[in-house]
Amino acid sequence: MKPNARDKLLDTALSTIRKKGYSATSVDDLCARAGVTKGAFFHHFKSKDALAVAAADHWSQSTGALFASAPYHDRADPLARILAYLDFRIELVAGEIEEFTCLVGTMVQEAYGASDEIRDACRRSIFGHAATLEADIGEAIEKYGVSGITPESLALYTQASIQGAFILAKAKNDPDVAVDMIGHLRRYVELLFKPKGEEARKK
Amino acid sequence: MKPNARDKLLDTALSTIRKKGYSATSVDDLCARAGVTKGAFFHHFKSKDALAVAAADHWSQSTGALFASAPYHDRADPLARILAYLDFRIELVAGEIEEFTCLVGTMVQEAYGASDEIRDACRRSIFGHAATLEADIGEAIEKYGVSGITPESLALYTQASIQGAFILAKAKNDPDVAVDMIGHLRRYVELLFKPKGEEARKK
DNA sequence: TCGACAATACCGACCGGTTGGTATGTTGTC
DNA sequence: GACAACATACCAACCGGTCGGTATTGTCGA
Numbered sequence: 001m002k003p004n005a006r007d008k009l010l011d012t013a014l015s016t017i018r019k020k021g022y023s024a025t026s027v028d029d030l031c032a033r034a035g036v037t038k039g040a041f042f043h044h045f046k047s048k049d050a051l052a053v054a055a056a057d058h059w060s061q062s063t064g065a066l067f068a069s070a071p072y073h074d075r076a077d078p079l080a081r082i083l084a085y086l087d088f089r090i091e092l093v094a095g096e097i098e099e100f101t102c103l104v105g106t107m108v109q110e111a112y113g114a115s116d117e118i119r120d121a122c123r124r125s126i127f128g129h130a131a132t133l134e135a136d137i138g139e140a141i142e143k144y145g146v147s148g149i150t151p152e153s154l155a156l157y158t159q160a161s162i163q164g165a166f167i168l169a170k171a172k173n174d175p176d177v178a179v180d181m182i183g184h185l186r187r188y189v190e191l192l193f194k195p196k197g198e199e200a201r202k203k
Numbered sequence: 204m205k206p207n208a209r210d211k212l213l214d215t216a217l218s219t220i221r222k223k224g225y226s227a228t229s230v231d232d233l234c235a236r237a238g239v240t241k242g243a244f245f246h247h248f249k250s251k252d253a254l255a256v257a258a259a260d261h262w263s264q265s266t267g268a269l270f271a272s273a274p275y276h277d278r279a280d281p282l283a284r285i286l287a288y289l290d291f292r293i294e295l296v297a298g299e300i301e302e303f304t305c306l307v308g309t310m311v312q313e314a315y316g317a318s319d320e321i322r323d324a325c326r327r328s329i330f331g332h333a334a335t336l337e338a339d340i341g342e343a344i345e346k347y348g349v350s351g352i353t354p355e356s357l358a359l360y361t362q363a364s365i366q367g368a369f370i371l372a373k374a375k376n377d378p379d380v381a382v383d384m385i386g387h388l389r390r391y392v393e394l395l396f397k398p399k400g401e402e403a404r405k406k
Numbered sequence: 407t408c409g410a411c412a413a414t415a416c417c418g419a420c421c422g423g424t425t426g427g428t429a430t431g432t433t434g435t436c
Numbered sequence: 437g438a439c440a441a442c443a444t445a446c447c448a449a450c451c452g453g454t455c456g457g458t459a460t461t462g463t464c465g466a
Contacts, residue, residue, distance in 0.1 A: 005442070021313035023226030027426060038427085039443050048426065098316065105370050106312050110224035112373035113301065123374040149387075156371060156380065157387040161360075164367030167308050168359060170315035171326040177359065184352075184360040188387070191394040208416070230452060241453085242417045251452065 005040040013055040014062075019098040022052060022107045022118075049115050052107060056121035059103045060128060067132065078139035079193045085133065086186045089162060093169075093178045100175070101166040102126075126163075130155040144193040154192075161185040208243040216258040217265075222301040225255060225313045225321075252318050255310060259324035262306045263331060270335065281342035282396045288336065289389045292365060296372075296381045303378070304369040305329075329366075333358040347396045357395075364388040 012034040016025050027048055031038050045051040072084035093100050108122035130152075137151040165181035215237040219228050230251055234241050248254040275287035296303050311325035333355075340354040368384035 019316050021224070021226055021317075023224055024313060024317065026424075028424080037443050039431095039445095040441075042427065043440085043442065104374075108374045109309050109312050109370060110227060112376065113222050114224075114227065119374065119376060123376075126371065126374050148390075153383055154387065157364075157384050160367030160371050160384045160387075161364050162367065163370045164363030164365065167312060167366045167370075168329065168363050171307075171311045171322065171329050173315065173322065173326075180356055181360050181363045184357065184363075184391070187352075188391040188394070191391070229450075231450080240417050242419095242455090243415075245453065246414085246416060 005034070005036040006044040008034040008036060009041060009044065009051065010055055010058045013051060014059060014103055015098065017052075017055065018101055018103050018106055022110045027051075049118060052111065052115070052118045053121045056104050056107065056118065056125050060121075060125040063125075063129065064132075067129065078136045078143060079189075081136045082133070082140060082189055083186060085136075086158070086182060086189065090179050090182050090186075093165075093175050093182070095175075097166075097169055097173070097175060100178075101170065102163060105163045105166060126159055127156070130159045133158060140193055146192055149192070154189075158185060158189075208237070208239040209247040211237040211239060212244060212247065212254065213258055213261045216254060217262060217306055218301065220255075220258065221304055221306050221309055225310050230254075252321060255314065255318070255321045256324045259307050259310065259321065259328055263324075263328040266328075266332065267335075270332065281339045281346060282392075284339045285336070285343060285392055286389060288339075289361070289385060289392065293382050293385050293389075296368075296378050296385070298378075300369075300372055300376070300378060303381075304373065305366060308366045308369060329362055330359070333362045336361060343396055349395055352395070357392075361388060361392075 009030060012030055013025070016030060016033060027038065027041055030051075031041050041051070045054060067085075067088075070085075070088050072081055072088050075081045075084055104122035104125040108119055108126075111118040111122070133155040134151040137154050140146070141149065141151060162182060162185070165178040165185075168181060169175050169178035212233060215233055216228075219233060219236060223232075230241065230244055233254075234244050244254070248257060270288075270291075273288075273291050275284055275291050278284045278287055307325035307328040311322055311329075314321040314325070336358040337354040340357050343349070344352070344354060365385060365388070368381040368388075371384060372378050372381035
């Protein structure tokens with residue numbers, strides 16, 4: 001089972017851009033790491049920016065598969081599913097920083113003003129993943145009678161908090177701070193859905 | 204009052220790096236925008252990375268002055284001060300994206316793996332600003348009898364959420380989503396400190 | 407008050423290496 | 437023999453950084 005040049009470049013792009021950023025990652029560097037030639041690169045991608053768009057889509061696909069098969073969907077209660085999702089996000093924060101941070105969150109910061117195509121690919125990835133949370137949030141809102149928020153808005157806020165957690169982890173060069181930040185996000189969700197006047201005792 | 208080359212370069216760096224990212228901003232570009240020559244650049248900064256560190260420190264200083272003189276300190280109640288701070292942050296989200304997003308949040312994503320000096324300058328800026336919130340949070344925790352969180356942790360979480368809000372605004376190319384995200388952060392703080400007889404009694 | 411000197415601020419041509427991108431093969435497969 | 441999948445060689449523009457030089461300012465003794 002031999003991966004072709006295109007797949008090797010895409011996989012290499014994910015790790016390299018996450019570690020060095022998009023602009024600082026050169027085509028030559030990518031080719032050398034992937035073990036392919038420059039000719040192969042421009043055979044599969046018409047430009048460096050096109051590779052970035054393809055990498056963002058590849059990212060959407062692989063992370064989509066990861067979350068689709070994650071265990072948090074099993075819970076019967078919609079709030080439990082949301083909290084289990086956040087616990088899963090906490091579990092993912094492990095090892096080196098470039099291994100758990102977000103490709104598209106990193107890339108959009110650099111490229112939002114330079115390339116509409118890259119920005120839009122990153123938007124699709126982030127907002128698309130957020131959309132997968134909306135059903136559970138909507139159910140929880142209805143079940144627990146919460147008012148004043150929409151499923152879309154809260155779903156996006158989970159992603160904002162997690163992206164921000166990655167920034168702080170990078171700044172401090174310490175994954176633990178990201179775990180702490182997602183813990184706050186988890187507490188927010190608990191407080192939001194906590195039935196009034198009743199203390200939900202769990203864990 | 205004629206600004207010297209160093210100050211012009213620093214001011215230019217803030218806006219340019221916020222718009223294009225650090226790696227994509229060339230020394231020539233900076234010099235052209237600032238109206239100075241390359242000789243002047245390397246007279247004042249020994250390298251491009253040194254300019255980045257100086258720009259981060261300059262950013263810390265100017266934002267520090269902005270928040271120090273902001274009106275939210277006037278409130279008598281510590282929780283009111285925190286909420287007024289968040290309202291102030293919401294007010295700041297106006298105009299073009301590159302005018303309200305965070306220089307060091309953008310820069311640390313690119314440079315955390317490439318330069319310890321830049322990463323540390325960004326860390327000082329973010330964590331230093333967060334530290335200015337700790338006193339108010341500490342007072343509010345004591346006054347409202349909240350347990351389970353530390354002032355440092357919550358202060359950092361405000362910054363994480365705000366940084367994440369900027370990422371989403373960039374991805375969507377829409378400042379409004381950032382306002383919505385900071386609104387969630389504000390709601391979290393309200394819920395955290397809302398007097399709850401039952402929870403205050405226990406533990 | 408002044409000239410001598412030094413330090414600082416700034417200039418712009420220049421350098422070697424790297425950049426994204428192209429033009430032209432070569433190879434394997436149907 | 438057509439076509440996709442690569443490889444090789446190459447390019448002009450650009451990159452961060454250097455260097456020798458000049459203009460301006462500060463200082464201090466006479």
